Amino acid sequence: MMLMQSDIITVLLIAIVIGLLAYLIKSSLDYSKERKEIMEKESRPVKIIAVASCQQNDYTMEREFREGDFIGKIDGACPKCGSQMIIIKIYSLYMETPQKSFKLQLR
Numbered sequence: 380m381m382l383m384q385s386d387i388i389t390v391l392l393i394a395i396v397i398g399l400l401a402y403l404i405k406s407s408l409d410y411s412k413e414r415k416e417i418m419e420k421e422s423r424p425v426k427i428i429a430v431a432s433c434q435q436n437d438y439t440m441e442r443e444f445r446e447g448d449f450i451g452k453i454d455g456a457c458p459k460c461g462s463q464m465i466i467i468k469i470y471s472l473y474m475e476t477p478q479k480s481f482k483l484q485l486r
């Protein structure tokens with residue numbers, strides 16, 4: 380009788396372990412699928428633009444973001460009046476599709 384009971388428990392345990400494994404495998408597959416979708420979205424080419432404005436507000440320029448840029452950073456001198464240029468905005472752009480971005484690359 381004791382042996383029968385422990386056999387049933389063993390079978391139950393195995394069933395639970397198999398169920399858990401199946402669940403883990405399924406969720407890890409779902410996770411990697413999700414992850415892949417996120418990667419695909421993230422791999423869309425993005426351009427980060429920093430906008431700098433002269434302290435006298437007579438000149439504004441946009442350029443590509445460089446490492447270490449932040450809003451409020453002094454970014455050189457104004458070509459018009461020589462005052463300090465300060466970064467006032469940083470934003471990202473999705474690049475257009477390769478066919479359309481041809482014009483951008485010509486720059």
Ligand SMILES: [Zn+2]
Pocket residue numbers: 433434435436437438457458459460461462
């Ligand atoms: Zn200026």
